[in-house]
Amino acid sequence: MAAGEAMAAFWLAGPATVALIALFILPVLAVLGIALTDWQFGATSLRFVGLANFREVFGDPDFQVSFLNTLIYVSIVVPATVVLGLVVALLVESGRSLRAFYRAVHFLPYMAMLAAMAISWEALLHPTIGLVNHIFAAAGLPTANWLRDENTVLAALAVIGIWQNLGFAMVLFLAGLKGIPKDLYDAASVDGADLWLDRLRTVTLPMLGPTTMFVVIVVALNAFRVFDTVQILTQGGPRHSSDVLLYTLYRESFEYLRTGYGAAVTIVFLVIVVSLTLFQARVMDRKVHYS
């Protein structure tokens, strides 16, 4: 039977294995290779150039701006999304009425096509007809041409990022809340923690620690991948003020066909995302031990 099983496995897993190697493993090796050579799209020869592409990328002021922009974007989106997601999850969970409604409404932005919703956001942020400026003006706050102003464009894109990811963070927190054993609350109430706020402080928040860590990483992974809003609304402008890693990767690799440069940017992106993912896997491991 063992030989028969091996034979069956060969036919069952063979096609998937070939596809995995051809579409995942070889491509990632190819990117590593291209990043270390001077090969350009369409060229017939190539030369090993070591880390020259990386030196060019890191020495490029435009890349530095793009890298910094990505970090700024992530550092706005992640804390805001996680805090709001937690607050919404706690509020939704604290009562019974309209629970499914709140869950669905907050999750709607996560699955609605961002490329199309960006068009609505552009109108909301429009300098003259936009609702945002109407509200700001009515409240006596300064108005702006949010997506065309170097000082506001990243913040505006970050708000869209928060809008998109909030419901996703909420759903992950709701799952985390469901995993907290009920008897912990009974124990807390024996210890005199009767008020909602006490129980939140002594049981809920400490027990949500691993979930929170997980949500932070997952939202950071999403934020590092910001592309659609930049591609549709700003194309990295004005004057590179909304350039982000993935948009730089796209522009250099596929619009300017600067293959070596694009490959080096790809590796930078790969290192960031893989580190975060590996870290996430460790957190997940710990979370399993926790419960």
Place this chain on the structure above:
Amino acid sequence: MTVSPFRLGIGLGRHAALLPTTLFALIPFIWMVSLSVKPPNEIFGSPFALIPQHWDAYENYSKALSTAPLARFMVNGAIVCFAILALQILFCAPCAYALAKLKFPGRNLLLALVLVGLLLPHQVLALPLFILCYKLGILNTYAALILPFIISPFGIFLFRQSFKSIPDDIVQAARLDGLSELAIVWRIMVPMALPATIAFSIFSVVAHWNDLFWPSIVIKSKDLMPPSLGAAAFRSVEAGSDFGPLMAGAVLIILPLLLAFVLAQRWFIEGLASSSLK
């Protein structure tokens, strides 16, 4: 069953506290629909109101439909998403069954391959896959939209997890009944792992229906554009001037998936949440 004033107060407080984020989530949708039914003079005039005084819905929506081949975008999206999903299940389920239930040399190596694949963000593979599509001469075809996604490491992983929870006795019984290994995959495993199949299908369709990155790389001709790229192209044609038709187009583009979500939101939310917990 009387509700104490205290409880009622807490309940109302909860709704009041959730109002700002609910509005934050909904306003882009409401704004979009509102602009899509207004005439230009009301869009640009102030004060603004959500409901127009004069309805221009028919004008805006018919202009959107005549300016851009929206139906074509939708059909393209549907063809591509369906082909990707069908191929993914076809490739992933048998492989997952082998990993879950069969002993064979190289099994751990294959599992390691799957885990490496899980780790790689797809954007990292874009450059070599673009070159591959160029070499194959399939740039600007449906094939270029489909090929990179025929295999999903996540699909293999998810199917393997749920196949593992199906008892070995069932596999043995099926073998005694004379079923081939392939028949066991399609007639026993996949039907018994239906929740995983549904979760994976939702994950796959939502991801590829909404994806803008890969289509912007490989598709140039309007006839082949999926909805995401169509939305981008439509916006740059109508940029800044004609908000009514632009919003009408955007509404039509998000409508199919939005309707699916409203009808089956429980599955959507749980499916997408569980698929993120990979």
